[in-house]
Amino acid sequence: MKIGVFICHCGENIGRTVDCARVSKAAGFFPGVVHSVDYKYMCSDPGQNLIKQAIKDFKLDGVVVGSCSPHMHEKTFRKAVADAGVNPFLCEIANLREHVSWVHEDIDVATDKAIDLIRFAVEKVKRNTPLTTIKVPVTKRTLVIGGGISGIQAALDVANAGYEVVLVEKEPSIGGHMSQLSETFPTLDCSQCILTPRMVEVYQHPKIKLLTYSEVEKVEGFIGNFKVTIRKKARYVDDTKCTGCGDCMQKCPIKKKALSEFDEQLTTRSAIYVPFPQAVPNIPVIDTSVCTYFKTGKCSMCKKVCGRDAIFFEQEDQMLTEEIGAIIMATGYKLYTIDKKPEDSEIKGYGEYGYGKYKDVIDGLQFERIASASGPTSGEFMRPSDGKTPKKIVFIQCVGSRDESKGFSYCSKICCMYTAKHAMLYKHKVHDGEAYVFYMDIRSGGKMYEEFVRRAIEEDGVKYIRGRVSRIYEEDGKYIVKGEDTLAGVPITIDADMVVLATAMVAQPDASKLAQTVGIPYDKYGYFVEVHPKLRPVESSSGGIFLAGACHSPRDIPDSVAMASAAAAKAMVLFGSDMLEREPTIALVNENLCAGCFYCKKVCAYNAIEIKQIKDKQGNLIKEVAFVNSGLCQGCGTCNATCPSKSIELIGYTDEQIYAEISALM
């Protein structure tokens, strides 16, 4: 084999800490290497041409590129190699940037390590075999998980392009957090007014299958060919009969026991309920944890009053399976909340703010409900404790955000803006009221965002105080807020009527579990992780699974919508061709060696191992051996490590190749 080695300086990125000339010189002496050069930018056009020309000039049939991570440019170089007539799988990448130059400082040490990594790659490529990619068909259907604004946008975009969508939402209605908001920054347009038409559009779209009150249970398969199991939870209401008249909810005797999720626990709801009047679909569900029928079997008032006979107490959870090509994750966020019961509260470190203890210390979403025309006070500002109009409100930002010791180290991004909006909305309705905002920094990056905050301060007279609040306590019906104005350097005491905490945005509590079910990575906060933070921000590392909205990181509505459309576009790119190309690095059985123990079959997570019968000419069974279904095999190699006779091998990562790499250490 004639191998060419190409060392990239990556401008200065590799060149600064790795002596590329020395690496290329050393590589030139490795057995099998006939040509070795270094160049400033190997991924550039001239760089690629250098490789192509060398393949022709030196009749190379193997290529090693020492460059950035294979996750960056493996495809680029494989394509260049293929253009020059060499099988792309005879090209190996040694990671000299992420694994060497960027993490080590000493030039000699880094150069030695780079030489070692090139030696590994040369030894491996010698044992590579020419491969052709596997083609598999694509199911042109998309699963969208989460029916908030991100999920709605993604579903509509994909469906409007003519592809079928299955939209799964775990709550009884789609709409998500956006449906709870009063007005949206920086334009102050009514959140529900702009959202509900979208919700209806989803409901009526012929290409969208809407599954509310449903959850994804299992995801099998791979890009273009997922099989998804969805649990449609029992509503105890027949959705084919129900007209959404609401008689059942009015007559339900349970009114006080259940706190409204939609109103953020500021009000109560009946046991049979729709979350809010504009819910889509407008079909109630029965909360079995409070319903008298389900507790004692005594009441069935809803069933009696239902003119359509739609109440169906015997209903059970249904399991549905869907064939899916692409998955868009849009599970959103929740606020770092404080429960009614302090012991359940997530905020352990903010006891000094009295959240949960004082009724008038609330969080951002609760304030949204109070400010909303559809909320418990019909948009009038009233204190939850006594219904009086608050004359002084204190807003505290960064509760849980940017606080490594008590909360999370990240910035929740939206709180600066929504707090300005809250203060503004309050001042618009309570003209003689005073609004104070305690802030750390104002982060108002975005179109017309800074102008919006200035407007709150300059036109509406919201008082911004730079500093943290140390303590809040109740005295004579007032909440005494003790803080510090760090710009003036003086302590401040405000006797507030109400306090609003801008608590951090956090991932859904079951996000990591869902990530495990779907098979995508997540970070320590539970947010889903993208493949590349700059260039592939909406793709997960699992092919065919895309990310949209706040399930990825804290983000506002415009960002979420943009990301959702991007994810939808990525799904549609997938549907652009009928067949998909897949890496051919799958397992292969040596039928002569295989003894038919089928341990491989037991450990295979994809059911890719089948039993093949070997027969003689007369049709007599000689033996049974393992056979790999190339459509199902994902190339993990667990079978290879398990096989006692080493008769099943993972192409591209054979024992021989790995031993060669290990031996190259010497």
Added chain:
Amino acid sequence: MENIKTQDPKIIAFVCNWCTYTGADLAGTSRLKYQPNIRMIKLPCTGRIDPVFIIKAFEKGADGVLVSGCHPGDCHYNAGNFHARRRWMMFHKLLDYMGIDENRLHFSWVSASEGKKFVDVVNAFTNKVKTQGPFEKYAKINKEFVINE
């Protein structure tokens, strides 16, 4: 031979492509620094790791071997890391029998978002292997009894 001067102890790491290799990429992108002794061999999944790889690495002169992949439950291939963990549970009991100190082998979970953890794992393990000194037993046996291939 200059290699040995600067790069002792020698550590081979078997890592999976999806979590630890990407986590190491992240460490690079974040310009975190760590000790340079480690040489990584990328595999699709820790499930691909045959315990023989580890023995082979020691035989070929490694002073320490690091195995790292996705956290339990996070495997890109659903369950490959569980198979790796099971093999590890059995294998590490055999180390003593094979004359390898347990401190020379480390098994850890590093996800794609844990660049910092990768650095910490590598540094801690490198220090641990340093205190063990060079692993010479297999090399000696090789020299005395095995004709080099």
